[in-house]
Amino acid sequence: MEHLKTWKQELEKANEEHQSSLENFINEREMLQSKKTILQEIIFHFSGEKAIEDFKIQSGYNEITSSLKNLESQEQYELEEKLKIKIHYNKHIIGKINLELPVQ
Secondary structure (H helix, E strand, O other): HHHHHHHHHHHHHHHHOOOOOOOOHHHHHHHHHHHHHHHHHHHHOOOOHHHHHHHHHHHHHHHHHHHHHOOOOHEEEEHHHHHHHHHHHHHHHHHHHHHOOOOO
């Protein structure tokens, strides 16, 4: 039965790591979206292409939008969906292990 306890612990640890990754992706997306929105509001008040481009360079706008684009990509959402599926199946396995382990 010790091997089941070890397996359960490994699955629980994996789920914690997957959940943490998902939360980090969401937080990062929200943070970058907030920054982008604020910078866009400031850009709206600039006139002239040169002033806008200078501001974008100095404020890091291009890096923010690039990072946000990566976090909003189809590939990223597919990765997140795979993590959710792993968590879901791990929970099923953990539940079955719990049924097999003697009550203490």
